[in-house]
Amino acid sequence: MASLVRSWIPLLILQSFLVAVAFGSKEAEQFSEALLLKPLPDRKVLAHFHFENRAPPSNSHGRHHHLFPKAISQLVQKFRVKEMELSFTQGRWNHEHWGGFDPLSSMNAKPVGVELWAVFDVPQSQVDTSWKNLTHALSGLFCASINFLESSTSYAAPTWGFGTNSDKLRYGSLPREAVCTENLTPWLKLLPCRDKDGISALMNRPSVYRGFYHSQRLHLSTVESGQEGLGSGIVLEQTLTVVLQPETTSVETNMQPSWSLSSLFGRKVVGSCVLAKSSNVYLQLEGRLGHESKNVDTEIEAHKLWKNADFDLSLKPDRVLRESSGLLFIFDIDKSSDSEPFDLGLNWKLPSKWSCQQAPLQASRFLMGSGNERGAIAILLKATESQEKLPGRELTDGRCTIKANIFQIFPWYIKVYYHTLQIFVDQQQKTDSEVLKKINVSPSTDKVSSGMLEMMLELPCEVKSAAISIEYDKGFLHIDEYPPDANQGFDIPSALISFPSHHASLDFQEELSKSPLLSSFKEKSLVRSYTEVLLVPLTTPDFSMPYNVITITCTIFALYFGSLLNVLRRRIGEEERFLKSQAGKKTGGVKQLLLRLTAKIRGRPIEAPSSESPAAESSFLSTKLIFKIILIAGAAAAWQYFSTDK
Amino acid sequence: MATEKRNKEEEEVKTDDGSPKIKPRPIVQLGIFLVAHSPVFSVVFSAAGVLALLILPLLAKNTYISENALMPGSARSMLSNRDVSDGSKLVKDIKNYRLNHEGQGVEVQKLVGKYMSEMVAEVYYQKFHPEGNQFHPLHFFSGPDSYTLLDNVSCASYGVNVAGIIRAPRGDGKESIVLVTPYDFINGGDYEALSLGITSTLFSLLARVTWLSKDIIWLVADSRYGDYRPVAAWLSEYHSPSFKVSDLLKCGERNTADNFRRAGTVAAALVLKVDGRSERFEDTLSIYAEASNGQMPNLDLINVVNYLAVHRQGFYVKVEKVVSLLSSSWLKIIGEIFEAVGKLAHTLNPDWNFGIPVADYLEGSATLASSLYSQALGIPTGPHGAFRDNQVDAITLKVSPRFPPDSKTRQHDFFLRGARLLEGTIRSVNNLLEKFHQSFFLYLLTSPSKFISVGVYMIAFALLVAPLPMVAASLYIEGCKALTKSTDNPTENLKSWKWLDAAKQVFALHLFGFIVTLLPYFICQVPGQHSPSNRSIMWGTTSSSLLLITFAAIPGCSPFTSRHHGTHWAVLKSVTISAAFIGLCLMSIINFATAEIGALLLVPTCLMAQPIKPALRSRRIKSMLGAFCSMVLLTIGFPVMFFAISKGLFGEGLVGLSLGGEFWTWLESLWAWKSATYLYIGMVHLPCWLLCLCILFHPS
Numbered sequence A: 001m002a003s004l005v006r007s008w009i010p011l012l013i014l015q016s017f018l019v020a021v022a023f024g025s026k027e028a029e030q031f032s033e034a035l036l037l038k039p040l041p042d043r044k045v046l047a048h049f050h051f052e053n054r055a056p057p058s059n060s061h062g063r064h065h066h067l068f069p070k071a072i073s074q075l076v077q078k079f080r081v082k083e084m085e086l087s088f089t090q091g092r093w094n095h096e097h098w099g100g101f102d103p104l105s106s107m108n109a110k111p112v113g114v115e116l117w118a119v120f121d122v123p124q125s126q127v128d129t130s131w132k133n134l135t136h137a138l139s140g141l142f143c144a145s146i147n148f149l150e151s152s153t154s155y156a157a158p159t160w161g162f163g164t165n166s167d168k169l170r171y172g173s174l175p176r177e178a179v180c181t182e183n184l185t186p187w188l189k190l191l192p193c194r195d196k197d198g199i200s201a202l203m204n205r206p207s208v209y210r211g212f213y214h215s216q217r218l219h220l221s222t223v224e225s226g227q228e229g230l231g232s233g234i235v236l237e238q239t240l241t242v243v244l245q246p247e248t249t250s251v252e253t254n255m256q257p258s259w260s261l262s263s264l265f266g267r268k269v270v271g272s273c274v275l276a277k278s279s280n281v282y283l284q285l286e287g288r289l290g291h292e293s294k295n296v297d298t299e300i301e302a303h304k305l306w307k308n309a310d311f312d313l314s315l316k317p318d319r320v321l322r323e324s325s326g327l328l329f330i331f332d333i334d335k336s337s338d339s340e341p342f343d344l345g346l347n348w349k350l351p352s353k354w355s356c357q358q359a360p361l362q363a364s365r366f367l368m369g370s371g372n373e374r375g376a377i378a379i380l381l382k383a384t385e386s387q388e389k390l391p392g393r394e395l396t397d398g399r400c401t402i403k404a405n406i407f408q409i410f411p412w413y414i415k416v417y418y419h420t421l422q423i424f425v426d427q428q429q430k431t432d433s434e435v436l437k438k439i440n441v442s443p444s445t446d447k448v449s450s451g452m453l454e455m456m457l458e459l460p461c462e463v464k465s466a467a468i469s470i471e472y473d474k475g476f477l478h479i480d481e482y483p484p485d486a487n488q489g490f491d492i493p494s495a496l497i498s499f500p501s502h503h504a505s506l507d508f509q510e511e512l513s514k515s516p517l518l519s520s521f522k523e524k525s526l527v528r529s530y531t532e533v534l535l536v537p538l539t540t541p542d543f544s545m546p547y548n549v550i551t552i553t554c555t556i557f558a559l560y561f562g563s564l565l566n567v568l569r570r571r572i573g574e575e576e577r578f579l580k581s582q583a584g585k586k587t588g589g590v591k592q593l594l595l596r597l598t599a600k601i602r603g604r605p606i607e608a609p610s611s612e613s614p615a616a617e618s619s620f621l622s623t624k625l626i627f628k629i630i631l632i633a634g635a636a637a638a639w640q641y642f643s644t645d646k
Numbered sequence B: 001m002a003t004e005k006r007n008k009e010e011e012e013v014k015t016d017d018g019s020p021k022i023k024p025r026p027i028v029q030l031g032i033f034l035v036a037h038s039p040v041f042s043v044v045f046s047a048a049g050v051l052a053l054l055i056l057p058l059l060a061k062n063t064y065i066s067e068n069a070l071m072p073g074s075a076r077s078m079l080s081n082r083d084v085s086d087g088s089k090l091v092k093d094i095k096n097y098r099l100n101h102e103g104q105g106v107e108v109q110k111l112v113g114k115y116m117s118e119m120v121a122e123v124y125y126q127k128f129h130p131e132g133n134q135f136h137p138l139h140f141f142s143g144p145d146s147y148t149l150l151d152n153v154s155c156a157s158y159g160v161n162v163a164g165i166i167r168a169p170r171g172d173g174k175e176s177i178v179l180v181t182p183y184d185f186i187n188g189g190d191y192e193a194l195s196l197g198i199t200s201t202l203f204s205l206l207a208r209v210t211w212l213s214k215d216i217i218w219l220v221a222d223s224r225y226g227d228y229r230p231v232a233a234w235l236s237e238y239h240s241p242s243f244k245v246s247d248l249l250k251c252g253e254r255n256t257a258d259n260f261r262r263a264g265t266v267a268a269a270l271v272l273k274v275d276g277r278s279e280r281f282e283d284t285l286s287i288y289a290e291a292s293n294g295q296m297p298n299l300d301l302i303n304v305v306n307y308l309a310v311h312r313q314g315f316y317v318k319v320e321k322v323v324s325l326l327s328s329s330w331l332k333i334i335g336e337i338f339e340a341v342g343k344l345a346h347t348l349n350p351d352w353n354f355g356i357p358v359a360d361y362l363e364g365s366a367t368l369a370s371s372l373y374s375q376a377l378g379i380p381t382g383p384h385g386a387f388r389d390n391q392v393d394a395i396t397l398k399v400s401p402r403f404p405p406d407s408k409t410r411q412h413d414f415f416l417r418g419a420r421l422l423e424g425t426i427r428s429v430n431n432l433l434e435k436f437h438q439s440f441f442l443y444l445l446t447s448p449s450k451f452i453s454v455g456v457y458m459i460a461f462a463l464l465v466a467p468l469p470m471v472a473a474s475l476y477i478e479g480c481k482a483l484t485k486s487t488d489n490p491t492e493n494l495k496s497w498k499w500l501d502a503a504k505q506v507f508a509l510h511l512f513g514f515i516v517t518l519l520p521y522f523i524c525q526v527p528g529q530h531s532p533s534n535r536s537i538m539w540g541t542t543s544s545s546l547l548l549i550t551f552a553a554i555p556g557c558s559p560f561t562s563r564h565h566g567t568h569w570a571v572l573k574s575v576t577i578s579a580a581f582i583g584l585c586l587m588s589i590i591n592f593a594t595a596e597i598g599a600l601l602l603v604p605t606c607l608m609a610q611p612i613k614p615a616l617r618s619r620r621i622k623s624m625l626g627a628f629c630s631m632v633l634l635t636i637g638f639p640v641m642f643f644a645i646s647k648g649l650f651g652e653g654l655v656g657l658s659l660g661g662e663f664w665t666w667l668e669s670l671w672a673w674k675s676a677t678y679l680y681i682g683m684v685h686l687p688c689w690l691l692c693l694c695i696l697f698h699p700s
Helices: A002-026 A070-079 A103-108 A124-142 A145-150 A181-189 A198-202 A205-209 A261-265 A299-306 A385-389 A516-522 A545-569 A572-584 A589-602 A614-644 B002-016 B026-036 B038-054 B081-100 B105-118 B190-206 B228-239 B299-312 B329-348 B358-377 B384-388 B408-431 B454-465 B467-486 B499-525 B532-553 B569-590 B592-608 B612-618 B621-637 B639-649 B659-672 B676-696
Strands: A030-039 A045-055 A081-090 A113-120 A169-174 A213-223 A233-244 A278-286 A311-313 A319-323 A326-332 A345-348 A361-368 A374-383 A394-396 A399-410 A414-425 A428-430 A436-442 A451-460 A465-474 A490-492 A496-504 A525-530 A534-536 B122-128 B159-166 B175-183 B215-222 B265-274 B284-288 B316-319 B393-400 B443-447 B450-453
Touching: A030 A198, A030 A516, A045 A103, A045 A198, A045 A261, A045 A516, A070 A081, A070 A124, A070 A213, A070 A233, A081 A124, A103 A213, A103 A233, A103 A496, A103 A516, A103 A525, A113 A124, A113 A145, A124 A145, A124 A169, A124 A181, A145 A169, A169 A399, A181 A205, A181 A213, A181 A233, A198 A278, A205 A233, A205 A261, A278 A516, A299 A319, A361 A496, A361 A534, A374 A399, A374 A414, A414 A451, A451 A465, B026 B038, B026 B467, B038 B454, B038 B467, B038 B592, B081 B105, B081 B190, B081 B408, B105 B122, B105 B159, B105 B190, B105 B215, B122 B228, B159 B190, B159 B228, B175 B190, B175 B228, B175 B408, B190 B215, B190 B265, B190 B408, B215 B228, B228 B384, B265 B384, B265 B408, B284 B299, B299 B316, B299 B393, B299 B408, B316 B358, B329 B358, B358 B443, B358 B592, B384 B393, B443 B454, B450 B454, B454 B569, B454 B592, B467 B569, B467 B592, B499 B532, B499 B569, B499 B659, B499 B676, B532 B659, B569 B592, B569 B676, B592 B621, B592 B676, B612 B621, B621 B639, B621 B676, B639 B659, B639 B676, B659 B676
Parallel strands: A030 A278, B175 B215, B175 B265, B265 B393, B284 B316
Antiparallel strands: A030 A045, A045 A233, A081 A113, A081 A213, A113 A169, A213 A233, A278 A326, A311 A345, A319 A326, A361 A374, A374 A465, A394 A399, A399 A451, A399 A496, A414 A428, A414 A465, A436 A451, A490 A534, A496 A525, B122 B159, B159 B215, B284 B393, B443 B450
16 A cells, blocks of 8 residues: 555656646736836926736645735635736826827826725625725735725725726725835836846836835736636736936036936846846837838948937847837847846937827816815816827717816815816816716715715817816714824825827837737827816814813803802892891901900990991902912012012 | 902992991901092002013023924034035126116016025916005905906016925925015015025035925025015915916016926915125024014023023024113113112022013113014014914014125125024924924013923913902992982882993994994995095094984983983993903904004003092192093003104104004004904904993083
């Protein structure tokens, strides 16, 4: 028996190994890393790190992963997450200078703080529970207060305004969350090489957080295998977008600053992550259309592309791709080593100017009114210069229109009067039926749920500006809902403006390698932009007030009950009788004694007390009182004088 | 207070009826005692009130930075010579431009805008209409939202503000700090341009610093139509824009509506002005803080500026003061007495250090008087008032350099120090994580570094008004007694209704006061151009005819009716004093300084008022003197008279025949600024003054 078992074991091991090899060869877990660098028109540089981790569908739950982070796969399995995105952002995306109509900005321009949305694959009744559990799990995983999104007052269930049509979608954001390196570290832990090797080694914390904009994003989606009995695969996409200001020595203001990877990050790439299937660095230059017409097949022409009168690159690109609005240089970093680190540099020789493609309408949001009572939220949409050139115009009833979706969450303490919604197009007030195509409102319930507004506007193409205003009242919070210290105010999360008929994608003329970054750029993504976070100062009560109230109430109670009891208890008839009976006798013992004494000395009988006028009596009393007060004051002064005069 | 008074009365009545004497409880006893000796106590309390006001400069405390997060001066200034040269270049360019192109304000605006955009700021231009506020009685207390859009705007006159925004690099854009430099683009002098230089120096620095957490807005207000109006127009566009089409936009070449940009909730604002040459050896910095209706910014804002200006940049900081008080001999004598008392106290106990030198006392009193006056007037002392109307803490800084405007070498140093002061202040405000809340909002300044908090200065007012209820109670009792004696009719003897006749009269006169308050609105509606004197005459005649109608229509109102119709003067005076007391107390909540000055005038007048006829008849010196005093007080108490006297006191020269016109202009300014003082004069002071007049000529 024992020998039988002994002979079986190697066989089993061999078999399982063969099975693993077979699966691996079919579809293994894949990891790829990429870095996109892009000079921006306002003399800054954008760096976009992109890591993709794919886990193929499998049928076993306790599966061991080679590359894919176990934490995430457990998360997906436990909460049946179909799709999820979590982003941590610091700083504001500058739509004007950094672009608003490319896949990069529409996917990576995120609202300040934390934003989380997730689609679940559970029955409708369990979606909220799953969401709450997910927030707690993520909170622990990323060292952030994502668990505050658990409260039903902080999340919403958008139906169509968010862009993803699903009734199992939940969306929430925390504008006040401070993003810090402690959020980045757990995010890096999900990468197979962490920040020890490969492109992620560039993430020097001081230089990353010195940037003007910093957004780390985690997007995961499950891929249905379609096969019976097989689970679903997971695609985990991790991106970090930073906008950095290269240090310059030149004083010339219109000259673009030259930079290199080591000057931007203070580090160099010394080789790719060995676990990565592909690791590339891309450099995107916008507005380089002048070269497009020329034939770049020859070696010299290609050379001219990266070493010309305008600029030169420190390294020779492996490939050059042309796309509708610029050039894309591709570098493979596999060749780099310790002795020859990969340090890409861009050196500008001539002043150069270009502009980014912008979304059809630029959105800004602000609060109207001042004071503690009422106000209004206004969203202003302004036409950008590039509006005419953009595709995506629609003809409805013979009119050219632009569609814009507005999705906005109102916290419950902002009591919005939805009937006050006013829409102005080109400074003319429009009725709802003229411009409003669809609207979905879910009002807030005090302390229970937040309000939500989804609107689809249909604006004429030649629109210059559109304004939407909606009035609100400020609610009162419960005493323990206030922050413990004086606060600057409460936040209204960013509104999301998306353009359902506009899609951004990079359009490469050549067929590409299967780089995940480029294929994600090639996909059509919805053009969206987030507005600013607003600050609403609420009435802050004076928290020493309870103390004052207690003292005042106690005083009033004492006075009231004292006098009431006095009135109830007193028997005026009895008192009068008592007084009359007392009037016969003398009252004060000492006084009587004194009177008797004086009477004896004088040899006269005791006099009946003469009735004095009340005023005289009181004045007599008062002189005595004043005398006493003076005596005490004098004693106090003397004591003070002698006690301190040492 | 009222229940206590009633208690006293009941107690008193009981003894009148001859019921057995019960020893009352101490508090009641005290009440009776006070009421019985009200003349003595009223004199004592009023004197104590005035005295408390006079010793306020002694009680002033040194200011301190209350909010720890502000940390003024803890960071090293990052200003470099490059920034200063940017500022100097702008000033030079403006000067050159103005020399070459006379009267082309638009180009100067463009120049400023160009400089701003070179510093990577978002620049925009805002057109506004210089139309001032219109008086409308219904809009009196409404907020700044009530600017009515004028339908037919003429393009002939409009101003253009230039504003630039620097976005905080890593900030979330929820809050902003506003810097305002009023500048007249057409007639602005050389000194005014220096304020642009300082701010431009600072702006150049702020454009490249990384510590900003709040956005910075630099507003160059077009002060062609006054300092206040452009700032108010900008703020109204910032907080309550109209999305409707405005005619103003069609004026001029630039379309401005779409470009207006915002930067979150305004946390604080600083207005910088440079004017005139300093009389002292150092550069002088004057701080103006009073906004409309005596509202003050948080004291911490003043503290930060004062601390940085004195301890870091070596400015001589001052606040406005009444100069004529500095040389007044009576105040000097009082100061000497206080100094002597202070010295005496110091010899008794070395810890008693409340005495201050005469010079300090004079300075403090002059500043205090100015502080009280500015708050009482209710008119903002600078463009910062517009911010306060939007619940934003703001102050105006007026800097006077010690050099002539064309001195290049000094200018560099001046820019450096001015910009460093602003940088420090902005850095402090930038540190704040919450609203200004830590320090005082209710205070009076006696010097830039000394203040009197509300707890101290309201003692003076409380002492002043304290005799009013006492005297009212005592007079009521007296009047009731007199009435009971005079009438035998039991129906008229209902005790509790004796004040009704008097109350009717008081109410009628208050109603009259209310109508008089509203009259200017209708007089303004009278078509045709009228001089202020004419308007004041119109107002005077309508008011006096109304008064006559009131007297005729309501019997027993007039002092000229027969004796039987009228009420007893003591009851009338009692109700008058009660009305004055209520009015003053209400006013002290709205604007304390107005109530304080009003009480100084009204309390002695009300207390001294008594019928003149019996006094003349009696021919006793004491009563004659009393009558004379009350007549003098009444003369001073007449608003026009007091206006003339205060004008003389403030050294603006005695006014002549145009007094009515000037008074009208003054009142017009009051209501244009929505000052509650105007309401106080019309609805409390004037009726009470008339009632005192009625008492004076009472036929008893």
